Amino acid sequence: MTYIERLHHRIKLTGNAVCVGLDPRWESLPTEIRDSAESRPLDPPSSWAVAYREFCMRVINVVAPLVPVVKPQVAFFEQCGPAGMLALRDVIRHARQQGLIVIADAKRGDIGSTAEAYADAWLAGEDPDAATWGADALTVNPYLGADTLEPFVKTAVARQAGLYVLVRTSNPGAARFQDVSDAGGTLFQHVADVVTELSSRSRGEGNANLTNGGYGSIGAVVGATYPGELIELRQRMAGVPFLIPGYGAQGGTAADVRAALDKQGLGAVINSSRGIIFAIDREPYRSRFQPHQWEAAVEQATRDMIADLQAT
């Protein structure tokens, strides 16, 4: 099955398009996990890796029956050195064994044969063992040029993996470069058009509409924090699946992301990281659960997000 077919299968199975971001910041981890990791005879980066592995595994066990997708943020694992990268591999493997789709959020990008190496490293696609890091899909940065996206697309097509190219990010300063505009539109619109073309080409001929709702496996990252642009890009990028960060802790609302989903609830996955995995740190969960019940808070926050998106 192609990436988009696997993704849609999971979305239909769970009845929602929630993506849980695995961003294991050390200072926010449950005390029991930090204490346990620090009790081992390891230097700090390696003990962090042990803690990130356990924390993410336990989050995965809670959310796997509820949501279609998880998105590990590679930076936090890379910060822990080789031990962290080993933990990341275990986390991705475990998530896939639990039936989850895994988007590796690495934002890689480089030229020619270097891009090929990154694609080969991350994009496992249907067979988790086809790449060393075993992900279903990868986030990619387009700054170096349209030609530098081609090796990623080629590997994604060959392995039935997915890609999400950064188009409009969710940070406050995103406009500084992404909104530079000429007669043809803004930079992010230019990137959007290239991604739409790559996506269209990778879908190939045939009954795309019958098998995957009209969407391909080459997608785009579009932030929820600029709802006007999200609507505009949804119309501009026919058949391109979105990965939408910015819901929840960053300020995006269910109403903001509604425009990105079609009647069938397809067309995008909506990510929340801190809002779910560290739910115990904020209301209403902090008052309802004891600190050691952090997994119950993760479950409730996940259910609440699903309900919030379904209510709109």
Place this chain on the structure above:
Amino acid sequence: MTYIERLHHRIKLTGNAVCVGLDPRWESLPTEIRDSAESRPLDPPSSWAVAYREFCMRVINVVAPLVPVVKPQVAFFEQCGPAGMLALRDVIRHARQQGLIVIADAKRGDIGSTAEAYADAWLAGEDPDAATWGADALTVNPYLGADTLEPFVKTAVARQAGLYVLVRTSNPGAARFQDVSDAGGTLFQHVADVVTELSSRSRGEGNANLTNGGYGSIGAVVGATYPGELIELRQRMAGVPFLIPGYGAQGGTAADVRAALDKQGLGAVINSSRGIIFAIDREPYRSRFQPHQWEAAVEQATRDMIADLQAT
């Protein structure tokens, strides 16, 4: 010492501004190294990692007395999984022990606290043990916005490390997005202006001109394959050190990069990867050396590049 002070110290010591790119492609490695790695009871990604480690160590031993800088390409190590990332750490450590400046070519970029994690992972600065990957400097991608460069700059300043922000890359399709232009200039000129401001701010007050030739530690990647833009950017970006890819195998000539160096030979480092590390695969070195003399070919190609740059 700040990054730029350490870099200039090495440039003066060696009398040149050559950067040797460590891009260890498996299919191009010397047969003896591949055979030795494959004789071990390891799965392919791990045996590649063993070979990359040995190959890079031996290249470092050859070039350390000759050039100021090496630039490992992170993608090739990442392709080998956790074993590859462990090999990369060893390679960086060995290069620094040999006195070389190490630029980790990872092209990382992300928002807020995620950017902080990447900066913390890579930017060791003066003390190689201050970050898990131990580099003097890191390449960074600006697409997500000027605000996303700030955490990298903050860590670089705190640890006396360096940064090279992608401005104009050396690939054929670089113009597709980097040349989108409004009334204020092209995208790459906008990025150039932001980098110049960050660089200027990070230099701070005082006698910058007396200690480091007027340059700061926040730099830019500008390809040698667009010589007109290289000249224009050199004038536009006062005090910003350049990392220039594209010399040699990619087509950039010594005359093309001349404009980026000032009278003292400062202002840029010029990278060559394949042209040096796989010199044995091309003329005149293929005819002059036997395959097992690949290290002699590396040395001769390095000396030839130094002479080529000095002759202009």
